[in-house]
Amino acid sequence: MELNNRTVLIVGGTSGIGLGLARRFAAAGSTVIVAGRDTTKVDDLESVTIDVTDADSVARARDVVLAAHPDLNVVVTMSGVMLMEDLRDPAHAEAAETTIAVNLLGTIRTIDAFTPHLIARGGADIITVTSGIGYLPFPLMPTYGASKAGVHAYTEALRAQLAGTGVTVTELIPPAVATAGQEKVNPAALPLDGFLDEVTDLLSQDPTPNEIVVQAARRLRWAERDGTYAELLEARSQALNTLPGR
Numbered sequence: 001m002e003l004n005n006r007t008v009l010i011v012g013g014t015s016g017i018g019l020g021l022a023r024r025f026a027a028a029g030s031t032v033i034v035a036g037r038d039t040t041k042v043d044d045l046e047s048v049t050i051d052v053t054d055a056d057s058v059a060r061a062r063d064v065v066l067a068a069h070p071d072l073n074v075v076v077t078m079s080g081v082m083l084m085e086d087l088r089d090p091a092h093a094e095a096a097e098t099t100i101a102v103n104l105l106g107t108i109r110t111i112d113a114f115t116p117h118l119i120a121r122g123g124a125d126i127i128t129v130t131s132g133i134g135y136l137p138f139p140l141m142p143t144y145g146a147s148k149a150g151v152h153a154y155t156e157a158l159r160a161q162l163a164g165t166g167v168t169v170t171e172l173i174p175p176a177v178a179t180a181g182q183e184k185v186n187p188a189a190l191p192l193d194g195f196l197d198e199v200t201d202l203l204s205q206d207p208t209p210n211e212i213v214v215q216a217a218r219r220l221r222w223a224e225r226d227g228t229y230a231e232l233l234e235a236r237s238q239a240l241n242t243l244p245g246r
């Protein structure tokens, strides 16, 4: 995929990986719009307010973006929350509902809002965002893993449904990256810049791979195939000891 001369909307681009990727597209010579609930966090890029849990907000943001940028040809669905849950405490349900509303339904709503435009353009890209945790669960974040496994399955079906339309569908599968507080709790989290170097190299390949899997994500993406799944899941389950009362 070309990273220059594109018109790119990154929904969930007001911080972290999304903002970093937005700056990479901008540095490559593309026009970039970032979207999120709090656009005051960004002062170096054009931005638009969106809450992906609210269908009206998504439709409004779509109208604003397409009125100003009828040549929009890349949409990235980056919005996500990463919440811990104790499944022995029924109060986890609120976190579960928020996670599905943002990560899974928010992705679906955003794609629905822009797909007719992207098909009409004829040559466009949708980039969805999952996680290594969608392939190898992290038991402290059960609904998070479920939401990302859901986005993976949805992405596969979307790619099949859009085949022949000129719209390419690519799944970005980050491992732990040092954003959103990960840098404080996970010493293995990748520095954002190094992660983005790998991501932009992989995205630039022609043809673009269906899945963008940086080196550190491969052991998660392929654990089941590699026969390491049970062992890695057991190791990741140790984190449950950090829950109160365990």
Ligand SMILES: NC(=O)c1ccc[n+]([C@@H]2O[C@H](COP(=O)([O-])OP(=O)(O)OC[C@H]3O[C@@H](n4cnc5c(N)ncnc54)[C@H](OP(=O)(O)O)[C@@H]3O)[C@@H](O)[C@H]2O)c1
Binding pocket: 011, 012, 013, 014, 015, 016, 017, 018, 035, 036, 037, 038, 039, 050, 051, 052, 053, 078, 079, 080, 081, 082, 102, 106, 129, 130, 131, 132, 173, 174, 175, 176, 177, 178, 179, 180, 182, 189
């Ligand atoms: N960091 C990691 O280790 C890691 C690993 C694997 C996958 N990922 C995925 O990568 C993506 C970005 O994560 P990050 O680490 O960069 O976290 P982040 O800095 O917290 O970014 C999350 C983005 O989602 C937006 N967002 C949250 N709720 C929203 C809502 N209701 N409506 C619209 N936008 C919303 C936030 O913007 P506002 O707050 O302005 O709304 C922000 O722009 C997420 O999908 C995450 O699951 C991250």
